[in-house]
């Protein structure tokens with residue numbers, strides 16, 4: 001390829017990769033040879049989400065390079081091979097491995113390095129920085145033997161690093177020279193709100209004091225001497241005191257750099273040598289600033305790529321420093337003129353220090369929004385940022401008040417003009433987003449939402465509602481929407497719901513086999529009335545209609561409840577006798593109970609009369625409701641057991657029996673970590689600890705098994721039950737039809753963290769209501785079979801033939817097998833006039 | 837009010853109309869041993885089709901759930917959920933399969949007071 005020009009990129013970080021993509025988009029990759037020198041041992045990854053490595057993301061998960069991207073575009077990538085020198089005369093770059101590449105265009109995207117203050121001891125064993133995956137691996141390894149960690153710097157990165165240390169189980173200190181945390185992004189009030197929340201999490205914050213010396217012993221960290229004279233004992237130190245542009249390569253080859261660092265570039269991102277560009281954190285932009293955020297870096301990448309592709313018009317003249325972050329689980333956002341530096345500007349502040357919420361908007365005398373700071377609740381960031389520079393359609397104070405206080409204002413994104421920037425990471429306007437029809441399409445065509453992700457919520461609100469998320473041909477609502485409608489409007493009848501909230505064409509009609517049982521289940525979850533009375537009888541699936549499970553030949557199986565799988569010999573004998581007397585097939589189920597098969601519909605009442613008499617109740621094997629709570633034998637007998645798992649399983653089974661849900665619910669309780677009851681494969685599973693119980697949720701067996709997630713640890717009996725109450729009711733309220741907890745949890749926006757926020761931290765303020773609902777269920781539980789037997793009217797349906805109530809169904813026949821019965825399928829194969 | 841079924845060119849009285857729950861079915865035994873599934877929909881109309889589910893051979897269609905597709909009533913088999921048009925007996929999920937339908941009517945008995 002002798003006549004192809006060569007572009008050399010030095011630095012394959014986030015901005016470097018964005019630059020390569022921009023070249024590819026413009027077809028430059030076909031016209032030019034592209035060589036990339038990457039200092040790190042892996043291609044570009046998402047540094048913004050670096051910390052999520054500690055949440056179980058692998059380095060591969062963080063990769064920013066689509067599979068096959070380099071090969072497809074013929075890009076030569078040298079990993080683990082930094083560029084060492086640039087010869088601008090000869091136009092060559094020489095790498096550490098000795099590659100010499102001649103360039104026509106050179107692009108520097110070398111990023112930043114963490115600034116380590118020149119204090120004594122800074123290089124001791126146990127000192128780290130927080131910038132690369134390798135840094136994190138080293139921190140993780142060292143933390144295994146450490147008890148205490150200190151982070152130098154209470155800015156954005158410092159807080160992230162502190163969160164990571166805390167997550168690794170260390171007692172964590174933050175030392176910040178400024179009088180408040182995140183001094184760059186938030187003002188005093190915001191800093192105070194942040195401080196309170198962060199201290200509540202158990203981090204120890206030292207503001208207004210600097211680091212004087214890292215104290216060492218035999219070359220290893222033992223503590224820190226602070227400028228206020230105090231000494232902090234610590235096993236490790238993470239420096240996070242800001243970053244400095246990596247401009248050494250540029251300095252060495254004589255390019256102009258700023259007084260305080262950064263490779264000086266013009267509006268096209270060209271350096272003092274027109275053949276050399278600099279983009280990202282290493283660049284000193286034309287507006288005299290070095291940008292330490294990814295969004296401006298991406299803009300520079302696009303600008304440089306456009307310039308190289310000879311496109312006119314792109315220029316980087318400066319960028320918005322807006323950020324929204326979730327630091328240690330606290331939302332922090334700042335945008336526009338956050339510090340209120342514009343002349344004559346006014347501030348509107350709402351602050352609730354108890355809740356750790358602080359919101360400030362900066363407006364000008366005419367009421368135009370100039371900027372703001374949001375701490376603790378940054379919900380409105382996605383809406384406010386695009387309004388910056390405009391006059392919001394409502395008074396600014398209404399925009400910061402929490403919903404419920406005064407007149408709550410929920411401004412939809414429809415209020416925004418078409419040219420409002422919705423995604424600031426990729427500079428995408430509302431107009432561009434509205435031209436797409438789905439989130440994946442938006443991400444693909446505009447890249448909006450693929451950066452920090454803070455704009456995704458607003459994007460979703462802008463997109464047309466997914467074609468039709470309705471439950472069936474009768475309702476345009478999802479199950480959870482219907483649940484809310486039934487709950488808030490107090491519906492008690494399917495007919496009324498269909499006729500008022502069904503699709504236009506379905507109103508007054510029959511309904512269908514999909515929505516009938518779903519609404520029946522919702523009504524049962526909310527009212528817990530006898531499921532077969534009145535109109536409800538017509539809604540139930542056939543199994544619920546007969547309170548038994550239909551088998552392949554039309555006969556039924558019967559599963560009495562055996563809570564926790566514990567059963568007395570007397571009761572075992574009753575089951576045996578009933579089975580013998582009615583000629584039923586018996587089998588131990590996978591749910592630690594006994595199934596009796598082969599009953600004709602007309603035999604069900606007589607069989608249940610015997611069972612109820614002996615103290616059995618319905619096991620709801622037919623219902624979308626609690627099935628079994630399996631147990632292991634536990635502490636009472638087992639040498640390893642640490643709690644009485646059988647008692648707990650029985651308590652739970654009795655508490656939640658009969659609870660109708662979007663799908664069946666299964667549970668188990670194990671007496672110790674050996675987990676003989678397989679609790680981690682259950683919708684809610686409980687494992688005993690020395691201090692109480694660990695609660696796992698969202699497990700599933702079946703075709704797509706899922707291990708349950710740990711929701712909370714070391715709970716007392718009462719705490720455990722309260723948490724399960726909330727969890728189950730929240731699931732019942734929000735899941736889709738026939739959605740097990742596992743799929744629901746996978747789908748739940750915010751996942752386990754969100755679930756924990758709602759049911760443990762009561763973030764939505766729902767918990768009282770959820771508990772009250774469960775209390776109402778528990779109080780209103782009655783055994784369905786006992787109730788059925790008491791009422792002759794209810795027993796009328798248990799006949800094979802309406803015109804011959806005493807005649808058995810001749811098509812239900814059995815043949816012997818292994819000493820029991822099995823369905824005789826030959827009678828079923830007769831076509832037409834069968835079973836004469 | 838009695839429910840009657842056209843059978844062997846005559847009207848056979850099956851049961852009291854009130855024995856059925858609107859929106860559900862019941863099975864009836866014919867003199868020749870065949871079974872019919874009787875239904876009343878939410879609007880109060882009556883239907884009768886063969887009770888035998890042709891997919892499994894089980895006599896269970898009377899125990900299925902009723903629904904409507906494009907305004908036409910159907911019953912979904914309780915076993916494998918195939919739907920059958922209640923007016924024609926046509927299976928909506930497999931055009932090669934259908935079940936027999938029977939004309940039905942209700943007749944008011946003279947009230948003797």
Ligand code: SRM
Pocket residue numbers: 549550551557558559587588589590591592593594595621627628664666681682699700701702703704740
């Ligand atoms: C009887 C039993 C098999 C046995 O002889 O052991 C059984 C039988 C049926 N299972 Fe099961 N399952 C039985 C334990 C299980 C287990 C094991 C357990 O509970 O520990 C599992 C895996 C655990 C789980 O659910 O996560 C299991 C996973 C399923 C699934 C797959 C669920 C999933 O989420 O993927 C189905 C299909 C469904 O529900 O949609 C299913 C559906 C069924 C149905 C309802 C199929 C049907 O529609 O006819 C069977 C009817 C039972 C009947 O007629 O009485 N059965 N089934 C077990 C009854 C337990 C009990 O005492 O209530």
Ligand SMILES: Cc1cc2nc3c(=O)[nH]c(=O)nc-3n(C[C@H](O)[C@H](O)[C@H](O)COP(=O)(O)OP(=O)(O)OC[C@H]3O[C@@H](n4cnc5c(N)ncnc54)[C@H](O)[C@@H]3O)c2cc1C
Pocket residue numbers: 010011012013014015016037038039040047048049050051081082083084109110111112130131132157160246249279280281282291292293294295297323325452
């Ligand atoms: C923990 C953490 C959290 C962050 N969170 C946010 C956030 O929430 N929002 C936000 O906007 N920004 C955030 N940032 C900042 C963001 O990551 C940077 O702005 C962004 O990575 C800059 O991209 P870059 O390509 O310019 O630099 P980098 O991503 O640092 O990439 C530069 C690359 O060049 C390599 N390199 C340097 N010199 C050479 C050489 N001579 N030869 C070859 N390769 C070389 C480096 O090894 C590096 O891989 C965060 C940063 C960190 C560390």
Ligand code: SF4
Pocket residue numbers: 632633634635638639640641642645670671672673674675676677
């Ligand atoms: S889970 Fe533990 S306590 Fe329970 S049976 Fe197994 S080993 Fe014993």
Ligand code: FES
Pocket residue numbers: 422423424425426448449450451452453454455456
């Ligand atoms: S604003 Fe960051 S991804 Fe859109």
